[in-house]
Amino acid sequence: MGKGAKGKGKKSGKKSGKQAGKVSSKKAKELETQAAEDEVIAAHEEAAVEEIQDVANALRVGKGFVLTDVDTSGTPGFSGKKLEGKAALKACEAELSDLLERLFAESTTGSKRSLLLVVQGMDTSGKGGIMRHVISVNPQGVKATGFKAPTKEELAHDFLWRIEKALPGAGQLGVFDRSHYEDVLIVRVHDVVPEAIWSRRYAQINAFERKAIAAGTTVIKVMTHISKDEQKARLMERLDRPDKYYKYNPGDVDERSHWGEYMEAYQAVLDKTSTVGAPWHVVPADRKWYARLAVQQLLLEALRGMNLQWPQADFDVEVEKKRLSAS
Secondary structure: OHHHHHHHHHHHHHHHHHHHHHHHHHHHHHHHHHHHHHHHHHHHHHHHHOOEOOHHHHHEOOOOOOHHHOOOOOOOOEOOOHHHHHHHHHHOHHHHHHHHHHHHHHHOOOOOOEEEEEEEEOOOOOHHHHHHHOHHHOHHHEEEEEOOOOOHHHHOOOOOHHHHHOOOOOOOEEEEEOOHHHHHOHHHHOOOOOHHHHOOHHHHHHHHHHHHHHOOEEEEEEEEEOOHHHHHHHHHHHHHOHHHHHHOOOHHHHHHOOHHHHHHHHHHHHHHHOOOOOOEEEEEOOOHHHHHHHHHHHHHHHHHHOOOOOOOOOOOHHHHHHHHHHO
16 A cells, blocks of 8 residues: 555656646746747837827817727727837836836925826726736836725715825825726616715716815826727636636626616716816727827826926035045
């Protein structure tokens, strides 16, 4: 019996070693493929930047905007294809990182300015990908908040209570993955509260955002807009791949039956809360690479407009150089 167990252990060990070898080989191949792609992207960076036009203006929601008219596979404000899009995203990373660091540095001398990115969209519309591929360039001053169903404590307060607590501090980039707009979207679609309550929230949201802007926060609002067919394909991919199971929620299928109602609710949000100080931007999101590039460009436009400067030294630089040299 001891011999059999020993033999079995050896066999199991060999099998386990083979599996580890396969995983290691697969990982190595993935890294090799990624390295080759990175090399191609790097070679296109300079030219790709030339394909960027006025993305913010192309996406901004104005009077008479109709959500159903948006081509969710379009690339407004960018004339390149996927390769150029990925290259342009990469080419602009250094500037975005630099500007975010300037924003943070400015706060060390008393500036109260901050930036808030609100990302709202249907499930699978790429909100998580924006965090990984756009925001991660400089995580130092980032305050990211994902709003889920409110807790008991949150329900005991006004719907904006938890939102105000999550606003970015001085020098920070705040990112809302879902937001206060859930309280006029899912709440409306599922009759969570009476219309008499949620219909008043549009004006309350506008007042709340005006207050945040007056306190020094620049607000960028983005709807990542995908088609129902594209959402179906992305959900199916999560079911086809074991490494994506953790992202799948059976409730997402139920929500698809309310697609039309959600689009009506989003149209109302865009009509009533796209203001001069905090306009909405509808980002076609069927092409993930474009959605990421578009959000990056919206951030860059806002940060460039802030005219951020490195803080001046509050000490005598030459004196400190001499002191340091002598130390």
